[in-house]
Amino acid sequence: MKGEFVMDxxxxxxxxxxxxxxxxxxxxxxxxxxFFSVKKFAEASFAIVKVAPTFRYPQQNEYEVTGLLTIRxxxxxxxxxxxxxxxxxxxxxxxxxxxxxxxxxxNYQSKSIFASLKDGIIADEVIIILRxxxxxx
Numbered sequence: 001m002k003g004e005f006v007m008d009x010x011x012x013x014x015x016x017x018x019x020x021x022x023x024x025x026x027x028x029x030x031x032x033x034x035f036f037s038v039k040k041f042a043e044a045s046f047a048i049v050k051v052a053p054t055f056r057y058p059q060q061n062e063y064e065v066t067g068l069l070t071i072r073x074x075x076x077x078x079x080x081x082x083x084x085x086x087x088x089x090x091x092x093x094x095x096x097x098x099x100x101x102x103x104x105x106x107n108y109q110s111k112s113i114f115a116s117l118k119d120g121i122i123a124d125e126v127i128i129i130l131r132x133x134x135x136x137x
Contacts, residue, residue: 004047009038034108037072044071054081061085065095071104091134101126
């Protein structure tokens with residue numbers, strides 16, 4: 001299985017801060033040059049190179065997905081486990097992907113780059129929750 005999907009970085013949203021203004025401020029900061037530089041890099045993408053069953057767990061729908069992730073114009077290979085199910089011609093793919101943002105040049109107040117900072121450091125790990133639905137397959 002091969003393919004590619006593109007993420008519109010303008011659609012970044014915050015789902016865990018209840019205060020609307022605080023959530024909006026965070027999203028605007030994430031879109032700025034400090035983080036994802038959305039004006040310059042409006043899209044991120046993932047090109048699937050390989051999908052293979054893992055059989056590591058009794059669950060038969062787990063696959064190892066390998067591909068090329070491009071963020072801020074920088075591309076690196078990544079692999080992650082995904083649950084992929086085909087039910088009545090509808091394919092659902094779900095994954096929780098953890099990446100080190102500094103590999104893609106997102107260095108703002110990085111814990112590893114600015115180790116001497118005591119306050120204001122931000123973890124390097126970014127979690128991406130992926131949910132893809134393919135209909136009429």
